[in-house]
Amino acid sequence: MAQVEKRVPGTERIQTVEMRGITKRFPGVLANDKVDFDVRAGEVHALLGENGAGKSTLMKILYGMYAPDEGEILINDTHVEIHSPTDAIQYGIGMIHQHFMLVETLTVTENVALGLPSSRGLLTDLDAVSKRIRELAQVYGLQVDPNAYIWQLAVGQRQRVEIIKALYRGADLLILDEPTAVLTPQEVDEFFATIRQMVAEGHAIIFISHKLHEVLAISQRVTVLRDGKRVASRETAGCTKADLARMMVGREIRVMPEKPPAQVGDVMLELRQVQAQSDLGTAGLKGVSLQVYAGEILGLAGVSGNGQRELAQVVCGLRPITSGRVLLKNEDVTGMLPGELTKRMLAYIPEERMKDAMIQQFTVCENIILRDHNKPPYAQRGFLRHNIIGEYTDKLIQYFKVKTPSRDTQARHLSGGNIQKVVLARELSRQPRVLVAAQPTRGLDIGATEYVHNRLIEERQKGTAILLISEDLDEILALSDRIAVIYEGKIMGVVNRQEATAEQLGLLMAGVKEELTPA
Amino acid sequence: MIEDLFSTTVLVGILASGIRLATPYLYAAIGETFGQRSGVLNLGVDGQMLLGAFAAFYVALTYQNLWLGILAAIIVGGLMGLAMAYVTVNLQAQQGISGIGFYLFGLGMSDLLFQKLLGTVETVRGFPSLYIPFLSDIPFLGDIFFRQNILVYLAYLLVPLAWFVMNKTTLGLKIRAVGENPEAADSLGVSVARVRYFSIILGGMLSGVAGASMSIALLNVFQQNMTSGLGFIAVALVYFGGWRPGGVLLGALLFSMVNALQLWIQVKGIQIPSDFAVMMPYVLTILVLVLAVQRVRPPSALTKPFERES
Numbered sequence: 001m002a003q004v005e006k007r008v009p010g011t012e013r014i015q016t017v018e019m020r021g022i023t024k025r026f027p028g029v030l031a032n033d034k035v036d037f038d039v040r041a042g043e044v045h046a047l048l049g050e051n052g053a054g055k056s057t058l059m060k061i062l063y064g065m066y067a068p069d070e071g072e073i074l075i076n077d078t079h080v081e082i083h084s085p086t087d088a089i090q091y092g093i094g095m096i097h098q099h100f101m102l103v104e105t106l107t108v109t110e111n112v113a114l115g116l117p118s119s120r121g122l123l124t125d126l127d128a129v130s131k132r133i134r135e136l137a138q139v140y141g142l143q144v145d146p147n148a149y150i151w152q153l154a155v156g157q158r159q160r161v162e163i164i165k166a167l168y169r170g171a172d173l174l175i176l177d178e179p180t181a182v183l184t185p186q187e188v189d190e191f192f193a194t195i196r197q198m199v200a201e202g203h204a205i206i207f208i209s210h211k212l213h214e215v216l217a218i219s220q221r222v223t224v225l226r227d228g229k230r231v232a233s234r235e236t237a238g239c240t241k242a243d244l245a246r247m248m249v250g251r252e253i254r255v256m257p258e259k260p261p262a263q264v265g266d267v268m269l270e271l272r273q274v275q276a277q278s279d280l281g282t283a284g285l286k287g288v289s290l291q292v293y294a295g296e297i298l299g300l301a302g303v304s305g306n307g308q309r310e311l312a313q314v315v316c317g318l319r320p321i322t323s324g325r326v327l328l329k330n331e332d333v334t335g336m337l338p339g340e341l342t343k344r345m346l347a348y349i350p351e352e353r354m355k356d357a358m359i360q361q362f363t364v365c366e367n368i369i370l371r372d373h374n375k376p377p378y379a380q381r382g383f384l385r386h387n388i389i390g391e392y393t394d395k396l397i398q399y400f401k402v403k404t405p406s407r408d409t410q411a412r413h414l415s416g417g418n419i420q421k422v423v424l425a426r427e428l429s430r431q432p433r434v435l436v437a438a439q440p441t442r443g444l445d446i447g448a449t450e451y452v453h454n455r456l457i458e459e460r461q462k463g464t465a466i467l468l469i470s471e472d473l474d475e476i477l478a479l480s481d482r483i484a485v486i487y488e489g490k491i492m493g494v495v496n497r498q499e500a501t502a503e504q505l506g507l508l509m510a511g512v513k514e515e516l517t518p519a
Numbered sequence: 520m521i522e523d524l525f526s527t528t529v530l531v532g533i534l535a536s537g538i539r540l541a542t543p544y545l546y547a548a549i550g551e552t553f554g555q556r557s558g559v560l561n562l563g564v565d566g567q568m569l570l571g572a573f574a575a576f577y578v579a580l581t582y583q584n585l586w587l588g589i590l591a592a593i594i595v596g597g598l599m600g601l602a603m604a605y606v607t608v609n610l611q612a613q614q615g616i617s618g619i620g621f622y623l624f625g626l627g628m629s630d631l632l633f634q635k636l637l638g639t640v641e642t643v644r645g646f647p648s649l650y651i652p653f654l655s656d657i658p659f660l661g662d663i664f665f666r667q668n669i670l671v672y673l674a675y676l677l678v679p680l681a682w683f684v685m686n687k688t689t690l691g692l693k694i695r696a697v698g699e700n701p702e703a704a705d706s707l708g709v710s711v712a713r714v715r716y717f718s719i720i721l722g723g724m725l726s727g728v729a730g731a732s733m734s735i736a737l738l739n740v741f742q743q744n745m746t747s748g749l750g751f752i753a754v755a756l757v758y759f760g761g762w763r764p765g766g767v768l769l770g771a772l773l774f775s776m777v778n779a780l781q782l783w784i785q786v787k788g789i790q791i792p793s794d795f796a797v798m799m800p801y802v803l804t805i806l807v808l809v810l811a812v813q814r815v816r817p818p819s820a821l822t823k824p825f826e827r828e829s
């Protein structure tokens with residue numbers, strides 16, 4: 001089997017890793033400001049902070065992707081220089097990125113073997129590698145088919161491949177950047193079992209998450225960053241959610257928003273027996289019927305991959321319908337293009353915001369007017385009016401509290417949470433009558449989540465019909481007036497919020513149907 | 520006249536020359552496959568071929584040694600590849616445009632050298648036909664397959680070899696990964712630059728040999744622009760072949776068979792205007808590309824320069 005030669009000074013394995021006084025500047029941003037951070041073998045150290053606090057940056061420095069402007073790194077009390085991921089790997093550091101680093105057209109085994117010396121010299125030793133993958137999978141509960149291609153795998157499985165990749169390279173320290181953001185609750189449980197196993201075997205883990213209950217459940221220590229500075233570092237035992245939230249945001253956070261009673265109006269959005277294909281060409285939606293009324297939030301609950309994505313795309317004109325009808329305020333809009341739907345005041349906050357909601361190389365300004373770039377006041381006789389666009393953008397940046405060096409910063413340089421705020425600003429400022437929000441708070445810190453929740457409720461008060469698609473059951477329960485559950489492309493049932501319980505919804509999400517009082 | 524077309528001798532003749540004519544396409548397109556699988560589109564193939572063709576011809580003529588000619592073509596093609604690699608990998612130039620630049624350079628330079636060093640069209644005694652014992656005596660098949668020159672045989676051997684390198688070696692794995700997702704490969708310590716350099720230089724060397732196969736094995740002359748765009752067809756064949764050596768072989772054969780037929784029609788003076796005959800392979804390329812394009816996805820990072828953030 002291929003093994004990476006380790007250059008850890010002193011001992012064989014990583015006992016401690018220490019980052020001292022790390023400072024990193026980007027144009028216009030101080031991403032890390034003299035941060036101290038350390039992690040030991042056999043513990044999970046959680047890293048908390050709002051969007052843009054500098055968590056990913058700090059970890060990328062440890063993994064050799066960014067060079068720090070100041071500060072030093074010590075492994076087992078010896079100073080080390082980490083200039084590239086290769087160096088990091090050789091020291092026994094592995095990182096699982098917020099955005100996966102997998103080659104989709106290669107198999108699991110090929111992805112793991114990539115870049116490693118082979119026991120057969122110039123030839124690949126894929127059989128040996130896949131045997132070792134099975135062993136690792138066995139020990140750590142990371143079930144995945146070594147011969148599957150990455151493009152065939154669901155998100156949760158891809159993540160297992162990333163972990164296997166790191167373990168295979170003999171990683172003693174694993175950096176996990178928001179690993180649970182894309183997992184279903186069941187997958188999170190399995191994932192935590194894997195982490196506990198790794199810790200028991202003497203691995204060190206750095207765990208980044210915005211979900212405070214996860215941090216409390218899995219970590220022994222927690223460090224909080226705010227605006228690039230370390231503001232706290234302590235034992236997790238004895239901390240409460242409220243403590244953590246206060247340290248992160250510097251103020252009290254109401255975890256669940258307050259909601260005035262709904263003022264329900266007419267049907268604004270209606271789906272009648274809609275069928276559509278999934279990306280793989282299989283049946284994605286198998287006859288979905290739904291109604292969303294003005295002034296209500298209809299929550300669509302379900303385990304990921306049961307047709308939520310297809311449903312959102314169908315409503316927004318991004319996916320063809322094979323049969324059935326879609327109506328916007330009693331008008332048949334089946335088969336209309338997104339542009340025509342935009343004119344009818346439909347707004348969409350897509351799940352894959354990096355890909356579907358933004359043009360990464362465009363500035364914040366340009367992204368803000370993406371939908372209305374050809375209309376006055378932003379354009380006149382075919383020319384963009386930059387002053388007006390700029391002022392408008394500044395207003396939204398302020399109103400939506402987007403953290404960006406300037407309105408002319410490219411979207412790809414913003415942190416995940418702030419990208420989401422830009423999308424939100426664009427879509428909500430258009431005064432929509434129907435809003436489709438898919439996973440609107442995924443990857444957002446608690447402050448931003450609270451903010452988005454409040455904005456959605458505000459929209460509801462204005463009489464907007466909101467279809468909220470979320471895999472986070474707590475979010476669904478907190479915001480919805482009615483809850484629909486989707487399973488394998490079919491609606492299992494629709495219940496009023498007051499009558500819904502988490503247990504009952506959980507059963508429906510798993511495809512178990514009981515007698516329900518229709519709402 | 521028309522019945523002539525279908526007599527067995529004629530058919531054997533057309534098939535044999537079809538097999539032979541595929542040679543330069545195979546070298547050039549297999550080389551280009553490596554480059555494209557690593558994410559670099561090299562449109563300078565034709566220029567590399569022309570310089571390779573001239574280098575091989577000149578060295579073979581001067582030193583009366585054909586293998587020395589091949590070596591010269593490999594070196595010249597490799598140097599062209601090195602330059603292309605520097606421009607696209609280090610300077611991150613737009614690949615299509617710089618490829619065209621290299622094509623024009625090769626076209627002009629080969630002609631200049633030809634004028635200065637030779638001046639007139641001369642001929643060499645190219646690689647002779649190599650009869651494979653026993654096999655060459657099989658009726659029909661022997662004539663078609665086993666009475667070719669050594670460069671033809673090597674071209675066909677290159678196909679399984681390229682497949683093997685691409686799919687069974689660690690190097691091939693790296694090439695495929697770098698062409699699909701250079702960020703991922705980089706994060707695992709694979710040097711994107713080194714892999715691309717290797718692939719482009721290898722492509723250049725094979726293009727050089729492709730040129731040599733024309734000037735000292737098939738035609739045994741050197742003329743200005745003797746490839747007449749063959750290198751561009753080779754690039755098209757890579758798309759047609761779905762970036763797989765086997766597919767490239769299929770495309771090269773299809774193309775060269777039509778070419779052989781077309782040549783024969785011209786020789787026979789059959790009643791089709793010769794311009795139409797000459798057009799046939801090119802029209803076919805366009806048709807086939809239009810039909811083939813949906814089938815396979817190109818490497819995701821094709822034509823995209825890679826730069827690590829810092």
Ligand SMILES: Nc1ncnc2c1ncn2[C@@H]1O[C@H](COP(=O)(O)OP(=O)(O)OP(=O)(O)O)[C@@H](O)[C@H]1O
Nearest residue numbers: 026031051052053054055056057413414415416417
């Ligand atoms: N490559 C870059 N160029 C310019 N600015 C950057 C770059 N990477 C990050 N930043 C900025 O540095 C700050 C810290 O970003 P970082 O990605 O570390 O935040 P984070 O804590 O991981 O946030 P999130 O929870 O949203 O992922 C942000 O303001 C971001 O805009």
Ligand SMILES: [Mg+2]
Nearest residue numbers: 055056098416
């Ligand atoms: Mg981050």
